[in-house]
Amino acid sequence: MEVFLQQCVNAISLGGIYALLALGLAVVFSIVRLINFAHGEVMTIAGYAIWLALLSSVPVVAAIILGITVAMLASVAMERIAFRAMRGASVTSLLITSFAVSEIVKVLFQNGISARPVPIVLPAWMSGSINMGFLTISVMSLISIIVVAVSLVALSVILTRTTLGVAMRAAAEDFPVVRLVGIKANHVVALAFAISGALAGVAAVLWVAQRGSVDPLMGAAPVLKAFIATVLGGLGSLSGAVLGGFVVGAVEVFLQGYLPESVAPYREAISLSIIIGLLVLRPDGLWPAQNVNRS
Amino acid sequence: MMTKLTAKLAAVLFGTTLLAAPALAEDFVIGVTAAQSGWLATYDQPSYAGFKFCIDEINAKGGLGGKYKAVIDVRDTRSDTAEAVKVAQEFADKKVNFIVSPADGDPTMAMGQITSPAGIPTMTFAGTAPILTSVGEFVFGSYPGDNQQAAVLGAYAAELGYKTAWLLKSPDSSYTMKGPEYFGQVFEAKGGKVIGEGSFTLNQPDFSAIVTTIKALDPQPDVIATWAWEPDFPAFIKALRGAGVTTPVMGADVLDTPTVRGLGDVVNGIVHTSGGYPEPGSKHADFNARFKAATGMEADTNYVVNGCDIALMIDAAVTAAGSSDPKAVRDALANLKDSPGNMSNFTFAGTDRMPLRAVVLAKIENGQKTFIRRQLADPATMPKP
Numbered sequence: 001m002e003v004f005l006q007q008c009v010n011a012i013s014l015g016g017i018y019a020l021l022a023l024g025l026a027v028v029f030s031i032v033r034l035i036n037f038a039h040g041e042v043m044t045i046a047g048y049a050i051w052l053a054l055l056s057s058v059p060v061v062a063a064i065i066l067g068i069t070v071a072m073l074a075s076v077a078m079e080r081i082a083f084r085a086m087r088g089a090s091v092t093s094l095l096i097t098s099f100a101v102s103e104i105v106k107v108l109f110q111n112g113i114s115a116r117p118v119p120i121v122l123p124a125w126m127s128g129s130i131n132m133g134f135l136t137i138s139v140m141s142l143i144s145i146i147v148v149a150v151s152l153v154a155l156s157v158i159l160t161r162t163t164l165g166v167a168m169r170a171a172a173e174d175f176p177v178v179r180l181v182g183i184k185a186n187h188v189v190a191l192a193f194a195i196s197g198a199l200a201g202v203a204a205v206l207w208v209a210q211r212g213s214v215d216p217l218m219g220a221a222p223v224l225k226a227f228i229a230t231v232l233g234g235l236g237s238l239s240g241a242v243l244g245g246f247v248v249g250a251v252e253v254f255l256q257g258y259l260p261e262s263v264a265p266y267r268e269a270i271s272l273s274i275i276i277g278l279l280v281l282r283p284d285g286l287w288p289a290q291n292v293n294r295s
Numbered sequence: 296m297m298t299k300l301t302a303k304l305a306a307v308l309f310g311t312t313l314l315a316a317p318a319l320a321e322d323f324v325i326g327v328t329a330a331q332s333g334w335l336a337t338y339d340q341p342s343y344a345g346f347k348f349c350i351d352e353i354n355a356k357g358g359l360g361g362k363y364k365a366v367i368d369v370r371d372t373r374s375d376t377a378e379a380v381k382v383a384q385e386f387a388d389k390k391v392n393f394i395v396s397p398a399d400g401d402p403t404m405a406m407g408q409i410t411s412p413a414g415i416p417t418m419t420f421a422g423t424a425p426i427l428t429s430v431g432e433f434v435f436g437s438y439p440g441d442n443q444q445a446a447v448l449g450a451y452a453a454e455l456g457y458k459t460a461w462l463l464k465s466p467d468s469s470y471t472m473k474g475p476e477y478f479g480q481v482f483e484a485k486g487g488k489v490i491g492e493g494s495f496t497l498n499q500p501d502f503s504a505i506v507t508t509i510k511a512l513d514p515q516p517d518v519i520a521t522w523a524w525e526p527d528f529p530a531f532i533k534a535l536r537g538a539g540v541t542t543p544v545m546g547a548d549v550l551d552t553p554t555v556r557g558l559g560d561v562v563n564g565i566v567h568t569s570g571g572y573p574e575p576g577s578k579h580a581d582f583n584a585r586f587k588a589a590t591g592m593e594a595d596t597n598y599v600v601n602g603c604d605i606a607l608m609i610d611a612a613v614t615a616a617g618s619s620d621p622k623a624v625r626d627a628l629a630n631l632k633d634s635p636g637n638m639s640n641f642t643f644a645g646t647d648r649m650p651l652r653a654v655v656l657a658k659i660e661n662g663q664k665t666f667i668r669r670q671l672a673d674p675a676t677m678p679k680p
Contacts, residue, residue, distance in 0.1 A: 002511075003507060003508075003511045006507045006510075006511075007504055007507055010501070010503035010504050010507060013501075013503065014500065014501045014503065017500075106332065107332055110331070110332050110336060111331070111332075115330075115331075115332065115333075115336030115337050115340055116336075116337040116340075116525065116552065116554055117337075117525045117526045117529065117554045118554060118557075119529070119553075119554050119555075119557030119558050119559075121557065121558065121559040124559070124560055128537065128539075129537060129538055129539040136510075136538060136539055138503070138534070138537035138538050138539075139537065140533075140537055141503065141537075210501070210530065210533060210534065210537075211526055211529055211530040211533060212529040212530065212532075212533040212558050212559075212561070213525065213526050213529045213530075213554055213558070215337075215525070215526055216332075217333070217334065217498070218526070220498075221498045221499075221500055222500055225500060252500070252501070252504075253501070253503065253504040254504075256504035256505060256508075257504040257505075257507060257508060261491075261492060261493075261494070264493070264494035265466040265494055267494070267496070268496055
């Protein structure tokens with residue numbers, strides 16, 4: 001029972017990070033119909049910003065804030081430099097553009113800094129654990145869960161209580177009408193990328209804190225999982241992305257924890273088969289958007 | 296305007312023709328595949344830096360065997376095995392004299408299926424899977440094989456009094472899969488017992504579930520052994536220590552990097568194998584100093600010095616063969632015995648072309664690599680590939 005509860009905590013912790021990333025993808029997709037595979041590189045940029053800040057003896061909290069800020073700015077810059085020129089293009093063209101941005105950023109880091117991971121050393125207390133009765137939760141898992149919860153609540157407030165947030169939700173439903181009522185498209189799109197970048201920045205903080213290093217390819221694996229989560233949740237659905245993130249995290253953790261050793265090497269295949277099975281049952285996703293044009 | 300443009304085009308075409316021209320008769324062309332991007336770049340880049348540095352030194356002294364100018368044709372494989380295979384075919388068509396393949400067994404084996412029938416000696420930068428030479432008679436290793444490292448590490452674990460071990464493996468590469476298995480074989484041959492194992496995927500996002508499984512073991516193992524590399528090893532050890540598991544961890548030569556040593560307290564006490572250790576006054580230390588003086592870069596991993604040693608292996612083989620003929624060079628290389636290297640001496644004679652080289656045992660203490668000892672693997676306990 002203790003092990004099961006421990007694995008539940010692990011699933012929530014990992015699923016939360018996937019949920020943040022999936023939400024970042026979904027926010028952008030819901031408005032500009034772009035599946036941004038360079039989202040993982042926003043994470044990587046945040047990771048390197050934190051590394052550089054710590055290397056320059058910036059206090060940890062300031063380094064974390066800097067990392068999230070840099071992620072926001074990087075995401076907005078990507079939109080301004082690469083994606084704005086492609087606005088209105090087909091989903092395929094946008095997808096290829098995002099792959100190009102992703103590759104360029106990776107190669108810049110590989111040749112500009114190092115192809116090798118660089119270590120990120122956070123304070124020792126962050127590597128510790130806390131005894132909670134029969135459960136021992138690592139400090140980082142606890143921080144992850146709290147940060148994910150706070151981030152999701154903050155995003156919910158922005159989307160429901162601010163004018164631009166409401167405009168974003170409206171744009172996700174019907175972008176041309178939002179423009180007709182006088183809201184500037186560029187502002188809405190820029191806000192979507194900024195929020196997406198901030199979510200990637202928060203995910204990056206949790207990711208590098210748990211993994212202890214940052215490398216040029218750091219964002220590739222999590223963004224793929226996040227993409228799976230957004231598809232599972234329902235492309236374009238913000239709530240679905242969060243749900244998808246937690247489901248993908250839970251499937252991974254429980255398969256890792258409970259598959260017999262003899263079939264453990266097939267874990268990824270089994271995990272993806274489960275997700276395909278869920279999509280066969282619910283082709284529009286677990287929590288589909290009300291109005292979304294699938295390509 | 297047109298005249299200038301035509302002149303420029305002619306100059307470019309002339310230059311291109313020169314580049315594409317066949318090598319001179321006295322040139323010894325070495326085709327090198329070195330990933331400049333992707334996960335293998337971590338190992339290929341420093342290996343190539345050391346290799347290039349020593350080839351330049353050898354050329355400055357008159358060339359390979361004192362008479363053949365080494366000409367490097369380097370290609371970026373982007374860590375993609377399919378690209379490595381394509382490049383291997385190009386090298387075979389070009390009839391290069393020697394090929395240096397990526398620092399991993401899997402692309403090396405894929406390349407060897409083309410280069411070995413083509414009769415071109417092929418040596419991996421740092422692939423350590425001992426099965427890699429089974430592809431063909433022309434395929435060579437350069438670094439101490441996983442079975443050699445496991446023989447030394449497994450025996451040391453038993454010597455420390457550990458009775459039980461838990462293995463962390465990944466089926467995604469022969470290195471991460473077979474290394475811990477070799478360790479387990481040696482450990483059990485020395486009286487220890489493997490009480491369990493776990494599986495991970497390369498670049499696995501999260502290790503908390505594996506760590507929970509380890510933590511629930513009763514009794515706890517005396518030692519955990521893994522051949523996991525970056526970024527998986529940092530993620531694993533952070534999760535392990537974060538969960539309060541203090542079981543000693545042992546690993547292979549991939550842990551010999553500044554990234555792992557820079558992880559702070561969580562890596563204190565980790566014992567790993569290594570290809571070498573630059574004791575003051577050693578040839579290894581001298582190489583590091585020369586390399587830094589010439590390039591301004593620290594040789595902060597053994598892949599740099601091993602890259603240099605590959606150049607020395609080729610030089611020794613060409614010298615012994617007295618010829619640039621690939622078959623003669625292959626035969627000479629396969630018969631080298633206790634030939635001098637900077638990291639360690641190397642012997643191919645009597646082996647299946649994975650060189651017998653000394654293995655260093657090292658421990659990470661306060662962010663530093665500390666020397667435990669250097670020894671050759673005992674052939675009696677070395678697992679068969």
